Amino acid sequence: MRIAALSDIHGNLPALEAVLADIARRGCDITVNLGDIVSGPLWPRETLERLAPLALPTIAGNHERQLLGDPATLAPSDAHARQALAGAQLDWIRALPPLLRIDDVLLCHGTPGSDIEYLLDDIVDGHLAASVPAVVEARLDHPLALDATLVLCGHSHTPRTLRLADGRVACNPGSVGLPAFATGRPVPHRAATGSAHARYAMLERVGGAWQPRLLSVAYAEERAAARAGARGRPDWAHALRHGRMP
Template sequence: MKIAALSDIHGNLPALEAVLDDIGQRGADVVVNLGDMLSGPLYPSQTADRLMQLGLPTIRGNHERQLLAADPSRMGPSDRFARAALSRAHLAWVRELPATLWLESDVLLVHGTPQDDLSYFLETVTADGCRTATHGEVGRRAADVEATLILCGHTHLQRSMKLADGRLIVNPGSVGLPAYEDSHPFAHRMETGSPHARYASITRTPDGWEAVFRTVEYDWHAAAEQAASNGRPDWEAALRTGYC
């Protein structure tokens, strides 16, 4: 079995199309979507249309949950932009998405961790910033989940870790946003250092799961210009450079 894992598209339709083309060339038995699909100053409604058409196994991320909040005036700017652009049909689709999903009896899809869509799985944030999580930290977050493969997103960083018991946790990185700043639980930056779209290909082999990370070129300057035209210079910089 070969899985192509996508996450954190954030309304970046050109990046999504480039990734889908790359998957088409390289092949996959199934393409999965790990959430945070629409929020951002780019192409939320067009991205929703494309994903609804594709019908991929999909879970919601924290931004999907936030998009459904009752009061748009209290949303952050990325969610507020997307909410204004989305139709009732789009929101109804988002509302039906599960928080987690078993793709196979031993393959679990989550956005953050199995318990929380805002927590990082393979990274740890402290008052000093963000670092790679230890095996012990990751093991505690995986808890007693009986999966040989757990696919997660949220941090936008491509990373994998195999636990002592053989379980593999894979974050495919972000299709649509290569850098961002956050204040939860402490101020930190997540930066990939290049503007490429990202995903992962994970294959079941006789020796277990093997992950290959892909970076894909697309017209990120056009995406950056779209962000700038919608009043988001922070996104413009991130999309052009992979840095905040």
């Protein structure tokens, strides 16, 4: 079985198209989407118009939850997506589950218990660093994760994989559409891949064990950066061009 895992598209339609083309070239049995699909100053409506007909197994990320909140309190990225989406698209988002099991594979956005906690990353001196296995095991102490052989997560935008001592594999494919960000929650910190490339993962079960492969795909990032800049988001424009925050 081969699974392509996408996460954190953030409305970046050119990056999504490049990743979907790469998946089609490589081939897989199923493609899954781990949330944070449209939030941002790029192409929220068009991204859902492309994705929804594919009927991919999809979960909600924290930004799906947030953009459905009180419009008067939304952060700029969520507010832009909210006002751009059609009513039927908002209904599609409302119907997304926070977790999904596909046989022995668990999909979550952050951790099984929280869409805003990182599974494979710790915040160290304002940056993300790989978590040690014991910490990851504690975050996977959830009924749906205990007997999962593969846990797929997103949220940190940082591609990582970890094979635990019991054989379970945890994988974050990285972000399709936003290679760097800065946030003040829960404390100020930054994530950066150092590359403008779109990211995703291909996972194949070989001899009963999951073999993950983290992949990066070049695309026309200048188109996305220019759109972000034109919408008053120079921070996004810099991140999209350079894979790091200004």
